[in-house]
């Protein structure tokens with residue numbers, strides 16, 4: 061796979077002394093959606109800002125489409141579109157003019173055919189002559205995306221695209237992002253919403269305290285860290301786990317009415333059949349069983365509470 065962005069041992073220490081990024085190395089592949097996940101202050105915005113040329117790194121390099129962001133910044137920046145977190149639009153300006161104006165910032169001439177295509181793909185064509193203040197919150201966010209796409213970037217950064225928006229609007233944004241991906245745009249998004257990363261991203265990078273803890277395909281991350289728990293409800297409560305079952309790694313609930321058994325979903329043998337057989341052999345009657353997959357949220361908490369070695373994929 062071709063890397064459209066190559067980040068190599070990138071570091072940033074602000075003048076205040078805060079070390080916001082430490083030795084981040086990551087290749088972002090053309091056409092993928094990668095989500096950067098991390099708690100407040102993890103360094104996500106700093107990373108995006110460096111790639112977009114808004115913050116100067118103190119160490120390391122970034123190449124976009126092969127162009128170094130410092131020595132060849134003009135070519136690098138032309139390949140990038142940034143959708144900021146805050147909605148900042150000229151309230152009295154028409155939608156179409158806002159989008160046209162952005163092309164000028166990149167030194168690009170008029171291209172109304174492209175502007176029309178962008179506005180149509182974001183379902184904004186009918187609103188092209190409306191002043192931006194007349195738009196709903198969702199439409200305003202789409203205008204920000206249209207502006208970011210006006211100069212035909214190959215890479216789009218979305219900084220917390222759905223922060224503070226309702227569920228319906230979040231779904232709408234996900235659809236827009238899915239559509240952009242189908243058009244071949246590489247997308248890097250930051251988010252606090254694990255559900256969002258799981259839903260949209262091909263890969264997830266977890267950042268904490270300026271370090272990239274890991275980058276994995278979303279499904280692999282879920283499979284690798286995702287454990288399942290089998291809960292066995294008992295017809296009669298137990299006071300303790302019988303010695304015969306001691307090696308089975310069972311947890312008895314405080315009321316003694318259920319047993320929890322954690323197992324690896326990828327293991328060839330989960331041990332469930334044996335467990336149920338052993339329970340029957342001990343005369344322990346089972347009322348019901350249920351299983352639960354650990355969520356990305358639990359996976360994430362495990363990662364940020366137990367710092368791992370840097371891994372890049």
Ligand SMILES: Nc1ncnc2c1ncn2[C@@H]1O[C@H](COP(=O)(O)OP(=O)(O)OP(=O)(O)O)[C@@H](O)[C@H]1O
Nearest residue numbers: 074076078080098099100101102103104105106107
């Ligand atoms: N201009 C700045 N000057 C000094 N310190 C800064 C500056 N910008 C960010 N920081 C600090 O760098 C660290 C990383 O901040 P950053 O905004 O990159 O994190 P983030 O992961 O984007 O957080 P959030 O999810 O809250 O947006 C934080 O400790 C922050 O206070």
